[in-house]
Amino acid sequence: MDFAYDAKTEELRGKLLAFMDSHVHPAEAVLERQLHDAADPWQRQPVLDELKAEARRQGLWNLFLPDAEHGGGLTNLQYAPLAEITGRSPHLAPEALNCAAPDTGNMEVLAMFGTDEQKKQWLQPLLDGEIRSAFCMTEPDVASSDATNIATRIERDGDDYVINGRKWWSSGAMNPNCAIFIVMGKTDPGADRHRQQSQILVPRDTPGVTIEREMRVFGYGDHAHGGHAEIVFDDVRVPATNLIAGEGEGFAIAQARLGPGRIHHCMRLIGMAERALELMCRRAVSRVAFGKPIATQGVVQEWIAEARVRIEQARLLVLKTAWLMDTVGNKGAHTEIQAIKIGTPLMTEWVLDKAIQAHGAGGVSQDTPLAELWVAARTLRLADGPDEVHRMSLAKRELKKYL
Numbered sequence: 001m002d003f004a005y006d007a008k009t010e011e012l013r014g015k016l017l018a019f020m021d022s023h024v025h026p027a028e029a030v031l032e033r034q035l036h037d038a039a040d041p042w043q044r045q046p047v048l049d050e051l052k053a054e055a056r057r058q059g060l061w062n063l064f065l066p067d068a069e070h071g072g073g074l075t076n077l078q079y080a081p082l083a084e085i086t087g088r089s090p091h092l093a094p095e096a097l098n099c100a101a102p103d104t105g106n107m108e109v110l111a112m113f114g115t116d117e118q119k120k121q122w123l124q125p126l127l128d129g130e131i132r133s134a135f136c137m138t139e140p141d142v143a144s145s146d147a148t149n150i151a152t153r154i155e156r157d158g159d160d161y162v163i164n165g166r167k168w169w170s171s172g173a174m175n176p177n178c179a180i181f182i183v184m185g186k187t188d189p190g191a192d193r194h195r196q197q198s199q200i201l202v203p204r205d206t207p208g209v210t211i212e213r214e215m216r217v218f219g220y221g222d223h224a225h226g227g228h229a230e231i232v233f234d235d236v237r238v239p240a241t242n243l244i245a246g247e248g249e250g251f252a253i254a255q256a257r258l259g260p261g262r263i264h265h266c267m268r269l270i271g272m273a274e275r276a277l278e279l280m281c282r283r284a285v286s287r288v289a290f291g292k293p294i295a296t297q298g299v300v301q302e303w304i305a306e307a308r309v310r311i312e313q314a315r316l317l318v319l320k321t322a323w324l325m326d327t328v329g330n331k332g333a334h335t336e337i338q339a340i341k342i343g344t345p346l347m348t349e350w351v352l353d354k355a356i357q358a359h360g361a362g363g364v365s366q367d368t369p370l371a372e373l374w375v376a377a378r379t380l381r382l383a384d385g386p387d388e389v390h391r392m393s394l395a396k397r398e399l400k401k402y403l
């Protein structure tokens, strides 16, 4: 394993770091003002359009997609340090570079499994950053961490499929620019439990699709993802050609989609933790309590040292996972993908908690990015599957060696 960044990665890192300093970080306050004044807070704000145009001009575009025809042509190991940098401003930078979830996963699915027609109609405008997309799997009425429970029906009727069901937490779907949903549902409830599900493309404006409400994270909106929606599908009719891959392939597509998605989240989480540590250190050396900077307190030094150790450990495991995905494939890296999905959000949540504490009440306020970053890290212990399910699956693999 050689984790030294190669020349291409170094070049892109240099460009991206400069872009973060000159464009992204200054835009953070602008975005907050624009959201505050916006008539429709789910609409993409003008500052994002400007960032996207600039990122594209600089060649910092679609870097997440390993396929050189459509994306940056980077390996996971090359993309990892770049995604980490975008994690320092997770509500702006990934979208500015057209590297934001859930679009990234949806683009990967279309690139891997889409027909030429599906690619032309939906992949191309997503790659161009013209539209956004949502992935609709989770349902309020069933335990969705077990994907075989998904109950929405996708039924064949002549040349169409008819969809009935209720989804929630479909990230991005509140955004009026979110034009296409990938919906998971059952085409054959009688089949083997991993062959019952399929995935189908449903344009947002199809009759029978109702966006019922926004889901609020900890009671607040989440503009970063364009808003998480609860959506009802009531006799929604789409052409049979909208099915992705084939009937019964839904579970396999979901698995293929989640490997890269999880590692991208973990890379960005490391960037969040780095930003939190930086803010904690700056605060610790400048804030004086009981006659001396709080940085001189042993307890604060312990947080700082421990944060550095935890970040380095997580980064190394994420880089190892990226390297394995590149060398033995996503299946071969399964255990490591699960390990980073379990460990990285917890690590970042811990570092953020200490950084917040070092900031006193200011740490939970809107005056630093810490509170928003903490929310992002905490929700990633649920999104893409809760910790416990990953632990269960990792433990089963580990135990298999002894059975």
Ligand SMILES: Cc1cc2nc3c(=O)[nH]c(=O)nc-3n(C[C@H](O)[C@H](O)[C@H](O)COP(=O)(O)OP(=O)(O)OC[C@H]3O[C@@H](n4cnc5c(N)ncnc54)[C@H](O)[C@@H]3O)c2cc1C
Residues within 6 Å of the ligand: 102, 134, 135, 136, 137, 138, 139, 142, 143, 144, 145, 146, 168, 169, 170, 171, 172, 217, 228, 379, 382, 383, 384, 385, 386, 387, 388, 389, 392
């Ligand atoms: C911010 C955010 C964004 C999201 N974005 C999307 C999206 O874009 N599209 C989408 O489809 N979904 C999305 N989700 C939903 C997310 O993927 C689900 O919430 C998650 O998979 C868990 O499903 P559930 O909520 O139904 O929990 P349940 O399945 O009801 O599980 C509840 C709890 O039970 C426990 N549990 C479950 N199984 C086990 C087990 N085997 N062992 C021990 N404990 C267990 C866990 O503690 C778990 O948290 C998002 C969620 C959040 C918070």
